[in-house]
Amino acid sequence: MAPLATTTDLESRLGRDLTADETARADALLADASALVRGYTGQDFTQVVGDEVVLRPVGTTVRLPQRPVTDVTSVVAVGGSDTIPDITLPVGSWTWDGIDKVDVWPPSTDWLLNLPETWSDGWGAVNTYRVTYSHGYAEVPDDVVAVVCAMVLRTLLAPSMVAGMVSERIGAYNYQVQQGSGSSGASVGITQADRDVLKRYRRKATTIQTRAL
Template identity: 30%
Template sequence: MSPTPLATQADLEAALQRSLDPGQAAMAIRRASARVRKYCRQEISLAENETITLPGNGRVLRLPQRPLVIDDTHLLTVTELFGISDVEYMAVEGRDFTRIGTELTRGEQWWAPTRLMGWPFMRPQGIWAQRVRVTYSHGYAEIPDDVVDIVLDLAQMSMTNPQGLRSESIDDYSRTFAAETIGGAQLTAEHKEALRPYRVAAFSVAPVT
């Protein structure tokens, strides 16, 4: 299922101050949302109770999507998977790991050898298992205004030049389109600077099948 677009047709019509063909508006917003997501490497919109499997074998486990949403209806469930038989051990925050932002840290190696140091007993202390299954919620229930503005900006470029023309002439009238609108609207340097707080380093995960 495709992620929810980061803006609406009503937003785009308000920005352009005119009515739009629903199909064209939806395509422009969908493409603009995809460009923003690709650059940021984030879904941005709220995803609830997503399950992924991450590689472990380190002391710090970094969840790929942010911000985390944790409350009474959005729980964080962390399960370590051991060996080819997938023996499972549910790790508990505050007992088996600590959490700061999207980083889950196993016990420090110099602490007393309790379960916080790792389980089973013979595995390396303070290290996550080879694979860790995480169920968590992330993103924004309400898309930040600066992200919406950039999506609308890109969508407007596409709506202004939907055929990707470099220039056009009608009788004595001619106009040249901005380079950003040719072949699909592209993020500008100003867009990328504004999106910097939402962008994360490249991260690969193995989705649960």
């Protein structure tokens, strides 16, 4: 998955081009910072078309894990056996609220009459749905780009590869470690300030995601 910021974003914040040494490390650090942000928020941010996810509903509702949801194209009831095979739910048997919620029970169950008898008899045993949907931003939100760049620049501009070091003197060698700052040496780190910016993207509730079959 592509990083959430680019070397151009870093350079625009530095006001100069990256040096050769900085360029050599920048791509890996951007990838690491992006992975930490995605891990903390649970969001991809970049656009994905036709993503498939298998979820268990809460009652009759499935909440899609990635935001913003831009389209829902199909909902498949996962039967999980030869007796109750998977079946794509027909139009009208599910609704998307335009945000992130799919209701899988229709107002009327007359459409069940068109299904094989063994499947309709086993309807109550079906408790997972495979949803195909599209999600993500056309452009990564500015505050997310800013956090990723800040995480990378704290590491890229550190005077030493020693974690937490904020100053270094060569003559009569001396160094200073900043406590609790989140400064990094060789690797990026996410600070509480970063989390404060990102917390609005975290999901507060979702349905259980299962392994795709």
